[in-house]
Amino acid sequence: MIKCLPRSSQELRIILELNHKELRSDPWNPIPHLRCAVERGNDVYLCMERLNPYDQPPFKTIANYVDFFRQTLEGLTFLHELKIANMSFQDSSCYMVDLGSAPSTCASPYEFDRSIYPVRYYFTNLSNAIKYDPTSASSAAVFKHDVQDCGVMIERLLFHVPDIEPKLKSLVKAMALGGFGADESRKLFEALCKSFESSTFDTPTTLLDPRMRSTATLSLPKRSSRGIPPCMST
Secondary structure, eight states, X not given: OEEEEETTOHHHHHHHHHTSHHHHTOTTOOSOOEEEEEEETXXXXXXXXXXXXXXXXXXXXHHHHHXXXXXXXXXXXXXXXXXXXXXXXXXXXXXXXXXXXXXXXXXXXXXXXXXXXXXXXXXXXXXXXXXXXXXXXXXHHHHHHHXXXXXXXXXXXXXXXXXXXXXXXXXXXXXXXXXXXXXXXXXXXXXXXXXXXXXXXXXXXXXXXXXXXOOXXXXXXXXXXXXXXXXXXX
């Protein structure tokens, strides 16, 4: 995946910062890993890992949704702890998934099984994201809106998992009212998940709401013996 950003953009600064070694290795970091950054005039081209729309191949079980919700809340918590906010959680194109765990025998993305091979979800649109001054009281509303926006996204997707929708209503309500921060929402989610019967996770799900469905084409990471090209200065 290649992304072109102006050298002066806030999004570029955030992506580069979150790809520093000490932050890149954090399992909650929701920013795609950079392979290379190349300068061309006033722009910087970022070469990232190959990614697919977050819902392609489609979710098949409740466990797939739970994993997506969990990683989204962990990613939001990670960003808010670093004082980064103003995301776009209701836009389905803001999420993508890494299918890099697919075995060489998996010829098509539609053969990929999330229940067998682990996936990693990433936030790929930081065009409005800002790193706020931690001493600024005015930034509180932005962090609150992120949580509310994330809650709306979760509520929409719960339509497809009616077996757990009633149990997660309290989470959605707490996020919508703005009384919970990102980490508090994450902790409540984990607590509620513990009440699910183990058999619940294997329950098949319904099709995604068209408003939350991605339409981009699919691809699996290509395996090659070639090394990663050297990066130019960023």
